Amino acid sequence: MARGSGRDGFRLDAAKHIYSSYHGSDYKEKNHQFWREFRSEMEKVNSDVILVGEVWDTAPVVAPYLDRGLHSAFNFDLSEAILSSVLANRDTGLVNALERNRNYYNESSDDYFDSTFITNHDMNRVMSEVRGDLNRAKMAASLLLTLPGNPFIYYGEEIGMKGEKPDEDIRLPMRWYEDPTNTGQTTWREDRYHNEEDGITVESQLEDEESLLNHYKELIYARRASEVLIKGEIQSVPIRERGILLFERVTENEQKLVVHNLSNEMKKLHLDGDLEKYKEYYFYLGKIEEIEIKNKVLSIPPFTSVILKE
Numbered sequence: 001m002a003r004g005s006g007r008d009g010f011r012l013d014a015a016k017h018i019y020s021s022y023h024g025s026d027y028k029e030k031n032h033q034f035w036r037e038f039r040s041e042m043e044k045v046n047s048d049v050i051l052v053g054e055v056w057d058t059a060p061v062v063a064p065y066l067d068r069g070l071h072s073a074f075n076f077d078l079s080e081a082i083l084s085s086v087l088a089n090r091d092t093g094l095v096n097a098l099e100r101n102r103n104y105y106n107e108s109s110d111d112y113f114d115s116t117f118i119t120n121h122d123m124n125r126v127m128s129e130v131r132g133d134l135n136r137a138k139m140a141a142s143l144l145l146t147l148p149g150n151p152f153i154y155y156g157e158e159i160g161m162k163g164e165k166p167d168e169d170i171r172l173p174m175r176w177y178e179d180p181t182n183t184g185q186t187t188w189r190e191d192r193y194h195n196e197e198d199g200i201t202v203e204s205q206l207e208d209e210e211s212l213l214n215h216y217k218e219l220i221y222a223r224r225a226s227e228v229l230i231k232g233e234i235q236s237v238p239i240r241e242r243g244i245l246l247f248e249r250v251t252e253n254e255q256k257l258v259v260h261n262l263s264n265e266m267k268k269l270h271l272d273g274d275l276e277k278y279k280e281y282y283f284y285l286g287k288i289e290e291i292e293i294k295n296k297v298l299s300i301p302p303f304t305s306v307i308l309k310e
Contacts, residue, residue: 008046008048008049008050009042009049009050009051009052009071010042010049010050010051010052011052011053011054012051012052012053012054012070013054014054014056015031015035015053015054015055015065015070015073016028016031016055016056016057016061016065017031018030018031018034018035019031019034028064031065032064032065032067032069034069035051035053035065035069035070036067036068036069038051038069039051039068039069039070039071050071050072051069051070051071051072052070052071052072052073052074052115053065053069053070053072053073053074054073054074055070055073055074056074056076057076058076058077059077059100059101059104059105060104062104062105063104063105063107063108063109064108066105066108066109066112067108067109068109070112071111071112071113072112072113072114072115072150073115074115074116074117074120074152075101075114075115075116075117075149077097077098077101078094078097078098078101078114078116078117078147078149079116079117079118079119079120079123081093081094081097081098082094082118082140082143082144083118083119083126083129083130083140085143085245085262086130086136086139086140086143086262087129087130087136088262089243089262089263089264090242090243090244090245090262090263091244091245091262094143094245095234095236095245095246095247096236098147098148098234099234099235099236102114102148102233102234113149113150114148114149114150115149115150115152116144116147116148116149116150116151116152117144117151117152117153117154118140118141118144118153118154118157119154119157120152120154121154121167121170121171122167122170123170124163124164124165124170125154125156125157125161125162125163125164125170126140126157126160127157127160127161127162128162128163128164128193132162134160134212135264135302135303136303137160137212138212138215138285138303139260139262139303139305141157141158141212141215141216141219142215142219142260142285142305143245143260145216145219145220145222145223146219146223146229146249146258146260146305146307147234147247148232148233148234148249153216155174156172156174156175158212158213158216159175159200159201159202159205159211159212159213160200160212161174161175161193161194161200162193162194162200163193168189169192169193172188172189172191172193172194173185173186173187173188174186174202175194175200175201175202176201176202176203177201177202177203178196178201178203178204179196180196199211215285218285219285222282222283222307226256226282227251227254228249228250228251228254228255228256229249229256229307231251232249232250232251232254232255232256233249233250233251234247234248234249235247235248235249235250236248237257237275239269239270239275241267241269242263243261243262243263243265243267244259244260244261244262244263244267244269244300245259245260245262246258246259246260246269255309255310256278256282256307256308256309257271257275257278257307257308257309258305258306258307259298259300259305259306259307259308260304260305261300261301261302261303261304261305262303263302263303264302264303265302266290266299266300266301266302267299267300268297268298268299268300269297269298269300270296270297271293271296271297271298272296276296277310278308278309278310279293279308279310280308280309280310281293281306281307281308281309282307282308282309283305283306283307284304284305284306284307285304285305285306286300286301286303286304286305286306287301287304290304291304291306293308
């Protein structure tokens with residue numbers, strides 16, 4: 001890897017499997033040390049190199065890999081929490097779990113970044129996991145793109161492509177055009193999940209304001225326009241309302257309150273105490289005529305996300 005080669009770093013597969021128990025009882029530490037040495041050598045070539053590793057395990061196992069080794073590891077715990085929350089239509093402990101995980105990472109490294117995602121090329125696709133429910137697919141996207149970390153989007157996720165194991169069926173070509181004979185459309189094996197009329201193409205969704213693709217685009221725009229949504233830490237909020245998942249994103253200079261209604265019911269959230277300061281909208285995804293802040297109460301419709309600012 002040389003400067004100017006166009007390579008900024010590597011995505012490193014199966015990073016915890018360099019050594020196994022076959023190599024001795026200290027094989028875990030040998031894995032950690034391997035990546036420290038790997039990073040040291042890479043930084044001799046490019047001091048700004050980025051190493052993102054797949055360590056498919058829980059945060060206590062992942063954290064040591066971030067100690068002068070990998071800059072980042074994919075957050076499989078969060079992937080599971082996002083899917084379980086949208087399927088249950090309520091917070092299944094996502095925020096508290098993420099805070100705990102980030103504490104583990106912070107103890108190991110002062111320069112890591114979290115690599116967040118919903119599903120990847122080894123997992124059933126999101127739209128299949130939520131059984132074709134567009135509202136749930138949108139809520140999963142809303143969670144991913146309002147949480148801290150550097151989000152990864154597996155191709156096709158943003159248009160709701162379906163797919164379940166075996167691997168060949170979760171790695172079908174990206175669907176670009178409504179006409180499958182278009183010369184720009186890649187083809188492979190028979191696609192048993194999609195047809196020409198289902199609207200699961202980039203071309204069709206760009207024309208639909210309510211599409212999943214445009215939902216992703218709006219979220220990405222809002223995120224990129226806000227420093228606190230990019231760099232801010234997550235902070236839990238001492239309010240419990242079934243169906244609501246909320247948290248603060250904070251930096252030294254800015255705070256925003258993120259509220260997701262994962263349920264199919266209108267919810268009313270009392271913004272008491274420290275939350276009284278959130279009086280204005282920064283961003284929303286839903287019908288604005290049904291969203292209301294009045295007398296310190298936020299009314300939020302089903303499957304809607306609202307970000308409030310001071």
